[in-house]
Amino acid sequence: MTKKEKFMLFIYLGAIAGDVAQQTADAPMIAHCANRIEDDAIPENPVNAAKVYLSYVNGRSTAFKWMRNGRRP
Numbered sequence: 001m002t003k004k005e006k007f008m009l010f011i012y013l014g015a016i017a018g019d020v021a022q023q024t025a026d027a028p029m030i031a032h033c034a035n036r037i038e039d040d041a042i043p044e045n046p047v048n049a050a051k052v053y054l055s056y057v058n059g060r061s062t063a064f065k066w067m068r069n070g071r072r073p
Helices: 003-022 027-035 046-057
Strands: none
Touching: 003 027, 003 046, 027 046
């Protein structure tokens, strides 16, 4: 699996788990927005990147540069 595929897998799983826990239907929108992040912008650890991204979309952290403009610093 590529880094992007691993990232998206954990985004899907985390978003679906969040939907079940919070009784929402936000998973498709979260996955669509995450899919717009360019492959080379995703940090080296895609599992941690997915965790950080899900924390951002749930309002628990601010956006990192790689999330906003698709480029790593």
